Amino acid sequence: MxxxxxxxxxxxxxxxxxxxxxxxxxxxxxxxxxxxxxxxxxxxxxxxxxxxxxxxxxxxxxxxxxxxxxxxxxxxxxxxxxxxxxxxxxxxxxxxxxxxxxxxxxxxxxxxxxxxxxxxxxxxxxxxxxxxxxxxxxxxxxxxxxxxxxxxxxxxxxxxxxxxxxxxxxxxxxxxxxxxxxxxxxxxxxxxxxxxxxxxxxxxxxxxxxxxxxxxxxxxxxxxxxxxxxxxxxxxxxxxxxxxxxxxxxxxxxxxxxxxxxxxxxxxxxxxxxxxxxxxxxxxxxxxxxxxxxxxxxxxxxxxxxxxxxxxxxxxxxxxxxxxxxxxxxxxxELQNHFDQHAQQECIPSDESVSIRLNNVRFTYPHSEKETLSGINLTIPSGKIIGLVGLNGAGKSTLIKLLCRLYDPTEGQILWGDTDIRAFEPQHYRKQLGIVFQDFNKYSFTAGENIFFGNINDPFNLARAKDAAAKSGAASFIESFPNAYDTTMGRTFEDGREVSIGQWQKLALARCFYSDARFLIFDEASSALDAVSEKELFSTFRERIGNRGAVIISHRRSAILHADYIYVLSQGQIIEEGTDEQLMQRNGAYANLFKESTTEAADY
CATH class of the missing domain: 1.20.1560.10 (ABC transporter type 1, transmembrane domain)
Known part of the structure; x- marks a missing residue:
């Protein structure tokens, strides 16, 4: 040199x-x-x-x-x-x-x-x-x-x-x-x-x-x-x-x-x-x-x-x-995000009757040559429950990432009503969605804070947190602690209380219910729950979510049995869609997934 x-x-x-x-x-x-x-x-x-x-x-x-x-x-x-x-x-x-x-x-x-x-x-x-x-x-x-x-x-x-x-x-x-x-x-x-x-x-x-x-x-x-x-x-x-x-x-x-x-x-x-x-x-x-x-x-x-x-x-x-x-x-x-942003950020419409639509969506992960989602068309109306099922690797979690705008589609559009979600500021758009991820996080904060994280933009409301905990099934174990909602979760810090994985998942559910989101997404949100807790959750699920739209991803038929409409994914494509009754009658991929029972949950 x-x-x-x-x-x-x-x-x-x-x-x-x-x-x-x-x-x-x-x-x-x-x-x-x-x-x-x-x-x-x-x-x-x-x-x-x-x-x-x-x-x-x-x-x-x-x-x-x-x-x-x-x-x-x-x-x-x-x-x-x-x-x-x-x-x-x-x-x-x-x-x-x-x-x-x-x-x-x-x-x-x-x-x-x-x-x-x-x-x-x-x-x-x-x-x-x-x-x-x-x-x-x-x-x-x-x-x-x-x-x-x-x-x-x-x-x-x-x-x-x-x-x-x-x-x-x-x-x-x-x-x-x-x-x-x-x-x-x-x-x-x-x-x-x-x-x-x-x-x-x-x-x-x-x-x-x-x-x-x-x-x-x-x-x-x-x-x-x-x-x-x-x-x-x-x-x-x-x-x-x-x-x-x-x-x-x-x-x-x-x-x-x-x-x-x-x-x-x-x-x-x-x-x-x-x-x-x-x-x-x-x-x-x-x-x-x-x-x-x-x-x-x-x-x-x-x-x-x-x-x-x-x-x-x-x-x-x-x-x-x-x-x-x-x-x-x-x-x-100096690193920069690569989201496709419109020059003018639009306000999210406040009309209650709105749908999220995926219009011919395709997606390939960065640094990958294989397409993960191909030509996805589906609709999530407000006030309705949509089910997503499919084998592992079918593309369900990737679809959820796109819905939450953690990625943008490689091709196609995700529409809020008639507006491409890329027209909205990402954080404002994500506030419209409450989600329980399959790999939800366990926060070593108090039980109240774990729930409060669902909507940190407004002051903490204890009554609202208790309502969310009741809907998720977390209220019973939280209120058994001497400090109730002020109890630190986990053993990471002093005075923390360890809880089971199912109880952690109930906290994640409560976090979702606490949010102001207009659409709720549950990605294997009952995977750690016992059979009784899961039955209690989904038997009155419609009442728990109110007038909000919901997406349920699950390997268990009991979790999606009451969905208004169901999409079946396989290798990144929708191969079947319809109600539970319609799909079972077709005796196709959906029926094969749940052929063990028409009413009991089936893992696959």
Whole structure:
């Protein structure tokens, strides 16, 4: 790589204009406070050095029994003392302001990363490449921004301090600073080079890092605790984790060893530079070209200048390395959704009698060549119950994702009345739908909050939550707890109450009933319920949903028996449709699914 390309790459990786803009946006007041304190601290530091030089020169020139010298010495001692105390005070407040600034920037980036993660459409969460980007962004969003800002300000502070020291060294001899800079520079170049190599390795290892994290999560959480113990999987999983960690650490340590070997050589050169300068100034002192104050000041200032240069070199390396991490956060923040949005967002019509229609809908998942849904035409009228049945992999869950506008159709339209749903703002449209997913989530919040999540746009209404819990069958176990709806669900946190999977599903149902949605969707919403609870739910299902439309997906005939109309899916296509009675009489695919019984639930 040519020097010009290397400089261009370093400049691009540092991305300082964007980082500075980020800091100004996140905490402008604290940025200016920090910079002001640094400038004041540097000025006082320079003043203290200069006062020390004057004090030493006075002492060196004072004759024995001088009457004026003690007064002058005391005056400079007092001034030096005041400067020292003021420097300490400014340095302490400067450190605090930098800590506040870095904390605010870290929190700002964390919030932006979480905001983007929530905003991105579902397709990103079904892509391994996105999880690689997300992992790197999360790594950047914890301590890296704070470390970057702290180091940047430290570099500014060290540069200003170096300028103060350099001005003193220039009074002694102008060659001193260029000499030590020349000897420190190779270490900086080595660190920059290996920071770039470490970043390349980090990107290459992201996928394996995620895999090791997955194994660690299996071992240390309750995700698979029962099966790990039942099948004695612990040793196997630990070995898989250890193998990956060994490979990752071996590659990192190999690169670190090469960097250390080169740094030992370049650091040795820098110390040669120190002794070269010491010899140089010693010869000047012998020849009488420097004063006693200059020599004393050299012994104080020169080590400081060398240390400052080393800190600047180390700081530039840290800034470069952490800028690369911050760029990972920028990479995430630049991701864009690919929803087909109309230029003018329309308001959702408020008319109660409305239908959702799928008009010749086709869909292929991103990064897939196989079509999942082909030519789907169906209608979901308000106030009606629609059933969807089919074998696993028929496309039912994909159809639900399209209805919820988690994806847009590849071809065709989904219409709200006569309007394409792409004309509506996605969040406003989704408020019209309440859904219980097959893989519903178990929130470690209170029972009341679990239900409240069905409609968080309005203040929590306990009476309404109790009504939703009664409709779902959750009220009986919630109200048996001493704290009732204030009881934390699950064992994740203190005072939590573990409940069965069926009771968790009742909470998910209550969340759906609590919503203001005009259409409710139940994707295997009774799969974890016992037979009695399921019968109670669906025997009075129409009364429970009121005048809202509903879609029921189930493997059990008892769940869809009373649907007004039923669609049968197979391999992404609707192969049959009609009422339960009509479909059973045809003795086709639907009848074959439920041939065990005409009234009992049948799993298939």
């Amino acid at each position: 040519s020097i010009r390309r290397k400089i261009s790459h370093i400049k691009h990786s540092l991305n300082l204009p964007r980082i500075i803009s980020l800091v100004k946006t996140a905490a402008p007041r604290w940025l200016y406070i920090s910079l002001t304190l640094i400038v004041l601290e540097t000025l006082v530091f320079f003043a203290s050095l200069y006062l020390m030089k004057l004090l030493i020169d006075i002492v060196a020139k004072t004759t024995l029994h001088s009457t004026e010298a003690p007064t002058e010495i005391i005056r400079f001692v007092i001034l030096s003392g005041v400067a020292g105390v003021l420097y300490f005070v400014l340095r302490s407040f400067s450190a605090y302001s930098i800590e506040v600034l870095s904390t605010k920037v870290s929190e700002y980036i964390n919030n932006k990363v979480h905001e983007k993660a929530v905003d991105l459409q579902l397709s990103f969460y079904e892509s391994p490449s996105y999880y690689n980007v997300l992992k790197r962004a999360l790594e950047a969003g914890t301590d890296k921004p704070g470390l970057l800002i702290t180091t940047l300000i430290e570099i500014v502070k060290n540069f200003l301090s170096l300028a103060a020291v350099a001005s003193v060294l220039l009074l002694i001899n102008w060659l001193l600073l260029p000499i030590i800079t020349l000897f420190v520079l190779p270490t900086l170049l080595i660190r920059l080079k290996y920071s770039r190599k470490l970043n390349i390795l980090r990107i290459a290892q992201t996928s394996m890092e995620r895999k090791s994290g997955y194994f660690s999560n299996l071992i240390t959480t309750d995700t698979a605790a029962k099966e790990i113990r039942t099948y004695s999987l612990g040793g196997y999983l630990r070995q898989k984790f250890s193998d990956i960690r060994y490979t990752l650490l071996k590659e990192k340590l190999s690169l670190s060893l090469k960097r250390t070997q080169l740094e030992v050589f370049t650091t040795a050169l820098s110390y040669i530079g120190i002794f070269f300068c010491i010899g140089f100034i010693a010869l000047k002192a012998v020849s009488g070209e420097t004063s006693t104050g200059d020599i004393t000041l050299f012994l104080v200032a020169f080590p400081q200048a060398f240390t400052l240069l080393q800190h600047i070199a180390a700081g530039v390396s840290v800034v470069y390395q952490n800028s690369i991490y911050i760029n990972s956060a920028f990479e995430l923040l």
